[in-house]
Amino acid sequence: KQEVTQIPAALSVPEGENLVLNCSFTDSAIYNLQWFRQDPGKGLTSLLLIQSSQREQTSGRLNASLDKSSGRSTLYIAASQPGDSATYLCAVRGGTGGFKTIFGAGTRLFVKA
Amino acid sequence: DTGVSQNPRHKITKRGQNVTFRCDPISEHNRLYWYRQTLGQGPEFLTYFQNEAQLEKSRLLSDRFSAERPKGSFSTLEIQRTEQGDSAMYLCASSFTADNSPLHFGNGTRLTVT
Numbered sequence: 341k342q343e344v345t346q347i348p349a350a351l352s353v354p355e356g357e358n359l360v361l362n363c364s365f366t367d368s369a370i371y372n373l374q375w376f377r378q379d380p381g382k383g384l385t386s387l388l389l390i391q392s393s394q395r396e397q398t399s400g401r402l403n404a405s406l407d408k409s410s411g412r413s414t415l416y417i418a419a420s421q422p423g424d425s426a427t428y429l430c431a432v433r434g435g436t437g438g439f440k441t442i443f444g445a446g447t448r449l450f451v452k453a
Numbered sequence: 454d455t456g457v458s459q460n461p462r463h464k465i466t467k468r469g470q471n472v473t474f475r476c477d478p479i480s481e482h483n484r485l486y487w488y489r490q491t492l493g494q495g496p497e498f499l500t501y502f503q504n505e506a507q508l509e510k511s512r513l514l515s516d517r518f519s520a521e522r523p524k525g526s527f528s529t530l531e532i533q534r535t536e537q538g539d540s541a542m543y544l545c546a547s548s549f550t551a552d553n554s555p556l557h558f559g560n561g562t563r564l565t566v567t
């Protein structure tokens with residue numbers, strides 16, 4: 341059974357700091373991995389999608405990497421801003437999860453001004 | 454592309470009542486997914502459709518839950534005889550059929566059962 345774990349569960353950093361969020365998954369036979377952002381009481385906004393054949397994706401200050409063989413992904417946020425405060429969710433599709441996408445519990449990020 | 458739309462945004466109901474939620478996916482998307490999310494947790498898969506066919510249901514989906522996608526476009530999720538434990542955010546997502554397609558989520562329906 342596919343399981344997704346995110347570390348840390350919560351993180352508080354001063355504005356301007358670079359930070360790394362971690363995600364691990366148990367079954368490496370995935371189709372893709374997607375990072376989402378969720379603001380309180382809202383739906384999920386897709387940030388980055390990494391296909392199984394890719395190693396990383398970049399969008400602005402965000403960079404996500406994927407190491408399928410070790411079952412790990414990282415989301416790097418450069419020069420953090422208070423507006424980055426949100427919950428960041430990692431999700432994988434494939435492996436023993438089949439066609440559905442399996443989520444981690446998320447990392448709650450707070451960026452202090 | 455107007456995105457995934459969910460209605461209502463919020464629903465408060467008394468225990469034992471039935472509720473129905475609606476999801477309108479992105480029009481070109483064949484696949485539609487329902488997830489449930491409780492506070493502090495990631496979304497949990499409930500069920501998904503490819504066109505009008507319901508292809509998988511989670512064991513989380515008790516007999517009180519039913520989902521339909523009658524014409525392969527919008528979908529409804531009905532909860533009968535609601536219980537306090539059903540209080541959660543219900544999220545809908547859609548995607549293309551290709552297995553490597555990304556999910557696009559709506560803003561969810563927040564259900565509170567009193």
